[in-house]
Amino acid sequence: MSNYHVPVMLQECIEGLNIKPNGTYVDVTFGGGGHSREIMKHLGEDGRLLAFDQDADAQRNIIADERFEFVDQNFRYLKNFCRLHNAVPVDGILADLGVSSHQFDEADRGFSIRFDAELDMRMNQASELSAKQVVNTYAEADLHRIFGIYGEIQNAKTLAKTIVTARLNAQLNTVADLKNAIQSLIPRGKENKYLAQVFQALRIEVNQELEALKDFLTQAAEVLAPGGRLVVMSYHSLEDRLVKNFIAKGKFSGEVEKDLFGNDQKPLDAVSRGAITASEEEIKVNNRARSAKLRIAVKK
Template identity: 60%
Template structure:
């Protein structure tokens, strides 16, 4: 079974407009699908692949060579590690914000609703917080907020209440237990979609994904050379909104700031007005790509 099939592969690599001597960053190495293609286009250039997952680190061994360096770190530490390697500016940055198929298909990682396994969901196996910790220790109002904001779950309040009542009699340890505990909250006929939203909320919280994404985007704008490209593939509206706002205004909320002369103060300019989405062929071959949106921006 393949580790992970990269989404929007041709489109994202094309969007980077790769220069053979340029410096590129794949901040979400995963199975290395995007990285392999980027590296193949470099001559004296360099590619740095970031990932906090030990499994991704093993995949990276296949690529180690004169043009590639693997960095075992969360992409929120982008600038710190580039400084460590003596890199001040880069020509392009790619971020594919999805969970890899490998992570989904490994039951003990706890990412998928399809398997029973521990309530884990850590992208970094050395991370402190797991989904089990959240479900068993968070206050009801915090769970309510979490499911409502990160999961966009309709009955978030009822769901939070149910979790708190169930855990009072038995600690929630496995995916099976959790699904059973919240069975009464699942809307008829839409169980899978609902569970996917709940699991998304937990995963985002476990890995502090939204905050990490904000930090990475801000740093990307700082390290890109003028004319350098930022290419981001997102899979849900929360991420896409952050990326879109940042490209449009240089901020995550509110309107773009202007200087004394009325010129917009923002680091990036959108290259494509509308996000690029997978082709009919790709959708047929890889249904995981169905919610993918690709946005491209250039450093001003």
């Protein structure tokens, strides 16, 4: 597992869950199983852990323990599968968002700007939409929207136009094809940052990450028992904003709704003031922790 993915802010996540030995917990981003294994250490013989992951590679890390159940699904189906496994309500839910180190390191998955590979980026290998399809078939206006909103790229409009023009000559099938097509737009000295934003935008679109996150957060509030904990770690501002707004307001935009007596109508209360970030020591050991923001909430 250690080569698969080093869990970020492991202790902070476990403390945030406030684990009861006989409780029922859900790790909705199982991956290498690092967080799940740590949760299991805190469970007694009556405790339960459900783990979700849509990536077939994650199944190699399944924990052989009768208290553990693996769910081969996207976390946007949290409520249905918790019900199916007779695991409602739950005492705590953990989500470590973003791409695992393993997915970045597997060249043929097409997640990384470091390797040349087919433009794939599917977290669920069975899904139909890949990054190759996005860059080769999406209308210029849709590419502009994706790069502007999901990648927060300054020259998103020019980028979209450049891709649409380039694909008239030949299909953009690989990471190298895409890089070559947009080479003239990449700012000098900021190559890695720019390409990371382009890849982030494509990955979010391919996997419908923000829509899935909204579905997950809404359902998490429904399946948690009163006093249950929600612990979410995000790696870019788009995700963190959704998590922050949902905890603060019970919705993703607008103001918190109030009842007839002026009480806030929201299911969760923040446990931590603001986002928790990794220590300098952890960042030195695991650079991926640099951008992580951890938020913890409790069900009212």
